[in-house]
Amino acid sequence: MKHFKTAARLCAGLLALACMATSCNGQNKSDEPEVVLETTLGEIRVRLYNDTPLHRDRFIQNVRNGLYDDKPWHRIIRNFMIQTGEQPTQPDANGDTIQTDTADMIPAEIHYPQHFNRRGALAAAREGDDVNPDRKSDPTQFYIVTGRTYQDDALRELYAARTQQAVNRLYRQKASQHSDELETLRAARNQQKLSDTLERLLDEAKYEISKNPPQDYTTEQKRIYRTQGGAPWLDGEYTVFGEVVEGMKTVLAIEKVKTDANDRPTTDVRIVKAYVVE
Secondary structure (H helix, E strand, O other): OHHHHHHHHHHHHHHHHHHHOEOOOOOEHHHOOEEEEEEOOEEEEEEEOOOOHHHHHHHHHHHHOOOOOOEEOOEEEOOOEEEEOOOOOOOOOOOOOOOOOHHHOEOOOOOOOOOOOEOOEEEEOOOOOOOOOOOOEOOOOEEEEOOEOOOHHHHHHHHHHHHHHHHHHHHHHHHHHOHHHHHHHHHOOOHHHHHHHHHHHHHHHHHHHHHOOOOOOOHHHHHHHHHOOEOHHHOOOOOEEEEEEEOHHHHHHHHOOOEOOOOOEOOOOEEEEEEEOO
16 A cells, blocks of 8 residues: 555655646647747746747747847736737727738637636737728737736626627628618618518528537636636637746736826836747
8 A cells, every 4th residue: 555655755755846847738848839928017028829820930940030129018007907019000099900911910820718818818900800801810919928917707798708709790791781771772762671681691690609509618717707707709710829937027017007098108118038948
């Protein structure tokens, strides 16, 4: 019995070491590159996922080209995230439009629910679905999630909203596919037939989504959102390509700086230098 307990303890120890060598996304840490962001408020160290190679390689390229050196965190929202990268030349009234050459955008690498917007997640910014239905990422702008905690009731509400969003998206697609028919009915002022057609398309969208609903939050996601927090309403919508492994206190310090009505810091907080850990 004594030898059995010793062997059990040895196995448990080996298992613990194996777990330590694996990141929270289930990948081998030793194979994942890391980058340090030296900011005016401290250092942030991030790990880049190997299953998002396009984002990983572009981020490393940007770092090695010095693109993030002396860059401000230009968008900060309390209990949500901090964002940096090349800013748009013509921001909209909200100050958050990303104007990028579409040929330079990065194809989406959304691996959900494996990667999600937990606190400390590193993700790519992008333009909205209305102009970017493929959810391609901006080549330089990224954000780090701070977020807040969510209990199960709130997560259920977010999931219901995501389901409705999926219905609306599919309904718009169907309406676009029937645009000629709908335009003919409008031109003929056939309001009853127009209304019936739109209602039929909506019913079809609801039915199809009910048969293939969005991925619900997993048990592990719910636990993390309850205890650590994040931004769950973004899940499945943006490419999460890494995570903070050191310096979350720095991220939270940046999050707390004073901002204006456009979520821009009133005093610059900058990345002094970024470099790849060799």
